[in-house]
Amino acid sequence: MKSRDKVQVTSDRGMLRLRWTYIDKRQSLNLGLENTRINRTYANGIARQIAEDIRCGEYDVTKNKYRPKLIGNSGLNCSELFDKFTTYKQHDLGISPRSVETRYIPLSRALNKWLDMPAHEVTKDHARHFMSIQSEHVTADTAKARIGLLGSCWKWAIQEELLATDNPWVGLRVALKPQPTQRVKPFNREEIKAILSEFRNNRYYSHYSDFVIFLFGVGCRFGEAAGLLWKHIADDFQTVWIGESVSRGYRKSTKTGKARTIVLSPNVQSMLKARYERLKPNLEDLVFPSPQGLPICDRSFRRRAWKTVLIKCGIEYRKPYAIRHSAVSHALASGADPISVAEQSGHDKRVMLESYAHVIQPQSVFIEF
Structure with a gap:
């Protein structure tokens, strides 16, 4: 030959x-x-x-x-197969370590606990039972996302000839109905003033004062503000470019994968200008670093500074996401154009209108003849 x-x-x-x-x-x-x-x-x-x-x-x-007589039976149980899929996603598709930590590893553990069986033996009934268990232990959205990931995993395994069975996860996600959730309560103007005042004067957490002013004044996501560099701010401090985000120390694109330029209010402009003149930073420096000079960690900020300040102010606890929600809600309630607010805040326009329609002040939109 x-x-x-x-x-x-x-x-x-x-x-x-x-x-x-x-x-x-x-x-x-x-x-x-x-x-x-x-x-x-x-x-x-x-x-x-x-x-x-x-x-x-x-x-x-x-x-x-x-094909080997045992094709589709490589001896892998469900969690082992999913771990191989995770490795493939990391190496070939470049998913972030943060996604692996928060989405893939917890699902692998769930498989090891509730679906510890050879992957090629999983039937539709097994898949439904696992989905039912997930619905009891995690939110409907998380359960839906996990079933979607498993469907992708089995599809990949079949293409790679690690499995020779039908995909038991296909069509299951539609059965998961999202649970109704209570709307996030935005901070009112008095609460916002109290929060900003407490951060400015707090003995331990005044370092975060400008950061919180920026979040309330711009309505961007926490990671977008934490990853902001001085080179992203216009020389005249009138606009800021948002195209990157930092989460758990990893820099990546924004949640939507799109960049945007935000026009800043006079108060935020003044804060940034004063901060720049005081720090005299390089363009590659973080605008709002942690006390250690690193990107601000949302988990540490939430557990220490944020929680403490709300208690000091006597304000009902809400997660830091409520800052963004408040900024958008007040902008719309004040008559700002919803499309412009969506573009500036980085919201999907359809989702934003569905989520914030209740705060938009009704008014006549038709001209008189």
Whole structure:
């Protein structure tokens, strides 16, 4: 056999794969087997079978003849298969470490706890039962997202020939109805003034005063403000470019993947100008670093500074997200154009109108004749 016709046994991300040429076209076959000594010996046997069939004119173009009898049963249980999918998403698609930490690892643990069985044996009934358990332990939105991830995982595994079954997760997400949630209560003007005053005068947390002023004055997301660099602010301090975000120390694009330029109010302009003149920073420096000079951590800020200040002010606790919600609510209630508010705050226009329609002041929009 010519060298170009040789059936090669290769390893792809730790899994065995065969490669060869048939009628001048490159062919490949994922065996669904770990790259171990025993499995490699088995793969060499399949490679010899393919080569012999090509030579004798008995080649199976469907490749079914050469698939291992246990194709789709690589010995992986559900959590192990999902871990392989996670690795693929990290290496090939570049999902952030933050996503792995908050979405993928918790789901792997849930699989290990409630669906500890071989992945190829999972049926529609098993999938429904797991979905039911998730609905009891996490929010409807989280359960829906997890079922979606599992559907993507099984689809990938079938394409990679790690599974040879139908995808049991297809169509399950539609059965998960989001639970009604109470609207976030925005801070009123008096509460906002009290919060800003307490931050300015607090012995331990005055460092965050300008940061909180910016959040209330701009209505951006926490991570967008935490990741803001001086080069993102216009020389005249009238506008700021928002195109990046920081979460748990990792810099990435905004939630929507889109950049925007925000026109700043006179108060925010004055604060930024005074801060710049006081600090004399480099353009690559963070505008609002933590006391240690790092991006502000939302978790630490929420548990220490934010919670303490609200208690001092005697204000009902709400998560820092309420700052953004308050900024948008007051802008709309004051008669600002909803489309402009959506563009400036980085909201999806349709979602924003659905979420904030109740605060928009009704008024006649038609001209008189």
